[in-house]
Amino acid sequence: MNRFGYAVCQFVYGSLRFSRGISLDSHLSNARVANSPFRNLRWEEGNNSNDGQKWQTLEHRGPLFPPEYEPLPNNVSFYYGGEPMKLSLAAEEVATFYAKMLEHEYTSKEAFQKNFFTDWKEVMSDDDRKTIKKLSKCDFSELHKYFVNKSEEKKNMSKQEKQALKEEGSRLTEEYGYCLLDGHREKIGNFRVEPPGLFRGRGEHPKMGKLKKRIHSVDVIINCSKDSKIPAPPSGKKWKRVQHDNTVTWLASWVENVQKHTKYIMLNPSSKLKGEKDWQKYEVARSLKLEVDSIRHQYQQDWSSREMKTRQRGVALYFIDKLALRAGNEKEDDTADTVGCCSLRVEHISLHESLDGQEWVVEFDFLGKDSIRYYNKVPVEKRVFKSLKIFMENKDPEDDLFDRISTTYLNKKLNEYMTGLSAKVFRTFNASTTLQDQLSKLTKEDMTVEEKILSYNRANRAVAILCNHQRAAPKTFEKSMQLLQEKIQKKKEQIEQAKKELKKAKKAHKEHPSDRSKKLVEQKENAVRRLEEQLKKLELQVTDREENKVIALGTSKLNYLDPRISVAWCKKYNVPIEKIYNKTQREKFAWAIDMTDADFQF
DNA sequence: TTCCAGACTTGGGTCCAGTGGA
DNA sequence: TCCACTGGACCCAAGTCTGGAA
Incomplete structure (x- = not known):
């Protein structure tokens, strides 16, 4: 129970569809079981464990790795300076990544070419490197054509061939696409390890074109329960580690080399675990309904605060609530330049005392998540307008608009207003x-x-x-x-x-x-x-x-x-x-x- | 208090199988 | 039967937020 008298819902599975202790193998043979783990189940409030445990038992087959690189046939050649050239296997593989992307506009971008060439040179043999000095002298067109033909061939496959391919796909999904969580057969969201390729960030990403390396089993951490059948690594290989942490929901993870981010194998949204979390999310948003009037009253008062921090908080919250802006965490430098509410800069807004017949208009123009442009002209309360004017005083265009606050600070404050409340809840609520x-x-x-x-x-x-x-x-x-x-x-x-x-x-x-x-x-x-x-x-x-x-x-x-x-x-x-x-x-x-x-x- | 990594949600793009009309 | 179109599965990048270490 929080201070507003709202009990944050807790969730319990009413009746289990499967008995505990059933093995994954016995279920893998039966594709039809458990379309929906929620069907015929009673959902009710109750006491779930509060110690952060997400499951009791977890068993799975580990992730599915992409096929090994298949070398190009001898009649397909890469050319350097007009001359055919046989590349070392590793360099050839990376060259095919570039060749496949040749029709995309971004291969013409300088950053893409530069990053690609740097990373490509790293995997080249000494001989390759001695010859290849300039990307502009590289000709990937025959490789490109080869892949276009290949995909054409695939399209023109006979019905039987297509059927066989489909069946193989289904077989793999059956084997790797499901796990047993607390006795329930659950669908896994992404059971395949991401294949190697060239990184393509969104917007003007400084790392575009960098090589995303192949992930091997030795890079992968497996998470499952102690008493379960540990997934077998590919023959002759090892996992990086096998752990039994039931406070997290992921089944396997690895670190990708471009941004050094951890990637996870997780459950499908239809799973009990994800469903409960989703339900909980909407219950928190629903409970905001009871508090929103007082929170709005509070942040409106903050617009007149003498303390700049409080005033900025009031205006930022107003934007998050009224315009459904994202929180706007600080970002690492080597990513695309995008912003949210707290990271807005002076250059992202213009103030108009009157515009198109309206008073106190704020004009927003910035790139948000995924470099999607946010452009909006919004009439605001006079106090907000005046406050913004003060926030912008003596600042350069590239200075932070809200220089006294952060998302962490904002969320802390919100959590004081209501347990579980953070900036993104407003988006769900609104x-x-x-x-x-x-x-x-x-x-x-x-x-x-x-x-x-x-x-x-x-x-x-x-x-x-x-x-x-x-x-x-x-x-x-x-x-x-x-x-x-x-x-x-x-x-x-x-x-x-x-x-x-x-x-x-x-x-x-x-x-x-x-x-x-x-x-x-x-x-x-x-x-x-x-x-x-x-x-x-x-x-x-x-x-x-x-x-x-x-x-x-x-x-x-x-x-x-x-x-x-x-x-x-x-x-x-x-x-x-x-x-x-x-x-x-x-x-x-x-x-x-x-x-x-x-x-x-x- | 700040910083950072880890865990998880959110997000648009791409591609392909299935569908329906010619 | 063929072809064009489209919905949806899949992909994986890019956010948010939390907790723990420094």
Whole structure:
């Protein structure tokens, strides 16, 4: 219980689907077991262990390694200065990474070329290095063509060959794609070790083009329970270490060489462990609803504080709440220059006492996560505006706007307001609240299912816009829109024709009434109605797609919108859940689908 | 108090299998 | 049957946040 009287939910598995102590092998033979670990289970509040233990038993097969490098055939050559050249095996492998990327724009970038060439030289043999002095003299085109042909060949494989490949894939997924956690057979999210290749960061990443080295078993740490069958490393090889830490959820890990970050093999979102965590996340966000008024009141008071730190905190929190900005942790230097709230610099905002007929406008323009641009003009309260003016005084453009605060400080303060509260909770809270509000505004009982879905997508879109989830317009967008328009035109012509036929049938019926003529009129009426419905559906599709051109709905749907809101909405308005969530999403949100009634309120 | 690493969530891009229309 | 298109699985980078060491 926190000081606001809110009990942070704890989660217990009501009834176990599998008995404990069952072995992985016995389950691997049965692919059909346990589609959803939540189905038929009772979720209830209770006492989970509070010592940070995530599981009692964990057994798995270890990660699946990518295939070894297959040397190029003799008739495919790399050229240096116009002359064919046989590279050492290691250098050849890295050359193929570059060759495969030749069509990408970024291979033309200076940083990419420089990083690649430096790392490539490192794996070259002395002989290779003696010859190869300049990247500009390297010709990878034959290698590139070889891989293009290879992928073409794969496309043109016979049905049987494709089937065999698919079966092999399924076999591997069966063997490596599942683990046994506390007796439950759970899907693993990413059971493959990342293959070697060239690092491609997002945006202007200073490390783009660097070599991501091959990971061997000796680099991999295995995490499983003591009494489980320890996964076998590839024959003749060893693991870096085998540990039995049940306070973490990962199954295997290694450190990648480019950014020195740890990579993990973890469970699929449909798993019990991830599901519980997700539920917990939405419960914390829901509980913010009870506190948000007092928190808002508090940060508004902070705008007038004499202490600069408090004042900055008040304004930063206001941005995080109102604009759903990310916290904005400090970043390492050798990454793309992106920012969030706390790391905003003076150059990222402009102040306008009046703009487009509005007063006290702040213009934001910065690159956020993944180098996605955030551009927004927002009228703010006068006190916020004045405070920002003070924060910017005597500062250079590249100075921090909020120089007195950090994300750690902000989150500490937030945790004082409410247990479990951190900056990102506001994003979840505001996203889910927006969805719920929009759904209630946009949905009407008498709508068709298609109209309701359009309303849902519009509500979802409002959230995506709030969270700045943008995407590049699909490459085939214009073409597919044109196709849709053509379909609409055709449908209109069909309606015209059908109406003519109806008129004719009515006339005939009037002149010589009979059962047959009456039936014909009904048939024609039905045809017109059906066509008009089809037209309406197509027009809705156009609207939906147009509005969705550069907005990505998936991210908010998967990460920010409490699924119980969607499930309740589906139940209330008789929309099949399949129209809102695809199979994977239904698996991830099985807990919500199981537990939510039509009257759920976030 | 600061720094840093570890653990986990969030995120857009890519690619390919499946689908539906010609 | 073929082909174009698209949804969704997969990939892996890039965030957030916490806890412990210095």
